[in-house]
Amino acid sequence: MSPERLTPTIFVHPTTKEALFRAAGGALVLGTPPRPICDSKQEVYDFAALTGNNGDRLHYDDVYARKPPRNPPVSEGDLARQWQASPDLQQLLASLGDLEGRTVLLLGNGVSPREFHFLSRGARCIYTDLSLAALHAARNVFLTSDLARRFGNRIEFHAVDALHLPFADASVDLVYGRALVHHLNNLGLFFSEVARVLKPGGRCRFLDDAYCPAWQLLKRTILRPLQQHTHRRHGISPADLRATQKGGFTRPEIEQLARDHGFREVLFERSLFFEYFCTRGTLKLGGQFLLPVLLPLCRGVDAVLERYCGFTHRHGVRLVWGFRKETGREGPMGVERDRTTDRGNHVHFSDNAGSG
Numbered sequence: 358m359s360p361e362r363l364t365p366t367i368f369v370h371p372t373t374k375e376a377l378f379r380a381a382g383g384a385l386v387l388g389t390p391p392r393p394i395c396d397s398k399q400e401v402y403d404f405a406a407l408t409g410n411n412g413d414r415l416h417y418d419d420v421y422a423r424k425p426p427r428n429p430p431v432s433e434g435d436l437a438r439q440w441q442a443s444p445d446l447q448q449l450l451a452s453l454g455d456l457e458g459r460t461v462l463l464l465g466n467g468v469s470p471r472e473f474h475f476l477s478r479g480a481r482c483i484y485t486d487l488s489l490a491a492l493h494a495a496r497n498v499f500l501t502s503d504l505a506r507r508f509g510n511r512i513e514f515h516a517v518d519a520l521h522l523p524f525a526d527a528s529v530d531l532v533y534g535r536a537l538v539h540h541l542n543n544l545g546l547f548f549s550e551v552a553r554v555l556k557p558g559g560r561c562r563f564l565d566d567a568y569c570p571a572w573q574l575l576k577r578t579i580l581r582p583l584q585q586h587t588h589r590r591h592g593i594s595p596a597d598l599r600a601t602q603k604g605g606f607t608r609p610e611i612e613q614l615a616r617d618h619g620f621r622e623v624l625f626e627r628s629l630f631f632e633y634f635c636t637r638g639t640l641k642l643g644g645q646f647l648l649p650v651l652l653p654l655c656r657g658v659d660a661v662l663e664r665y666c667g668f669t670h671r672h673g674v675r676l677v678w679g680f681r682k683e684t685g686r687e688g689p690m691g692v693e694r695d696r697t698t699d700r701g702n703h704v705h706f707s708d709n710a711g712s713g
């Protein structure tokens with residue numbers, strides 16, 4: 358893919374949605390006579406500064422300034438392996454479908470390099486987070502990786518508040534957020550933005566926690582002191598604290614979101630119980646060195662319980678979820694689930710339903 362053949366990203370003002378134009382030097386301007394809206398610093402636009410989400414942003418800028426990304430630089434081989442490291446990541450990747458030629462909007466991506474792998478799969482990525490500090494750190498990791506030379510023309514980095522997207526209507530094929538949605542305090546606004554920027558037939562895919570009564574009980578009892586200790590030590594944003602206290606998403610909540618925003622094909626796929634419990638607990642207790650022994654054990658228990666009683670399908674904590682936007686040529690709306698599996702957890706997409 359050559360730089361000339363890429364469609365340039367069309368930006369709009371994140372709150373008013375007026376069209377923005379690039380002036381000489383890269384700054385974004387609005388109206389006539391042109392009024393400067395956003396400077397370009399190292400080709401990164403700070404749209405989040407225009408939306409007033411200052412509390413959360415200060416929190417995350419501080420988090421990322423104190424905790425730079427671990428283990429850069431990255432290679433294509435490392436990234437491909439990372440996606441195979443646990444069942445929830447495998448499910449998330451599989452749920453994205455074919456990425457060749459797709460424009461993927463990464464929301465709340467922090468400093469995670471894992472998603473650079475989508476470039477190797479043929480995608481064009483718009484990498485975003487609320488925190489400008491995270492964006493610059495992620496961009497530096499990318500520039501020092503062996504992906505920069507091959508895919509540098511297919512990725513851009515911008516600070517974006519997921520509740521106020523600065524992208525034109527129907528401009529992306531896939532909206533992606535890992536461990537993001539439970540941080541947002543207005544899901545109605547978020548999904549109206551997701552529906553706006555997705556092309557007809559485009560999809561959104563997220564990874565968060567599913568509501569799991571057993572996990573909630575553990576958090577409220579034996580894990581409570583540990584949780585309070587880590588919150589004090591590492592800090593937690595108010596939105597994240599609310600989400601932790603409430604527990605993860607339920608299927609009815611997600612189906613309601615689909616109905617409210619005219620989405621189809623609800624995906625609700627749970628995985629991991631003991632593995633999740635063991636990883637979280639061990640990391641919080643500072644026992645990383647135990648993981649090589651504990652992880653295979655927990656994976657074994659998860660696999661056996663799943664096989665004999667479908668345990669993780671009912672109690673799994675990790676949740677891969679999402680929807681498809683209507684193509685505009687479909688029949689009456691209704692929340693559709695896959696009817697081919699016994700537990701109704703999987704949704705299979707036919708690729709011609711996706712956007713081109």
Ligand SMILES: C[S@@+](CC[C@H](N)C(=O)[O-])C[C@H]1O[C@@H](n2cnc3c(N)ncnc32)[C@H](O)[C@@H]1O
Nearest residue numbers: 417465466467469486487488518519535536540
């Ligand atoms: C738990 S981190 C996950 C980061 C990354 N997705 C990952 O998997 O490593 C949550 C991220 O959401 C971002 N975030 C929180 N509120 C946001 C918002 N309103 N818009 C965009 N990003 C947001 C934070 O800056 C943070 O990087």
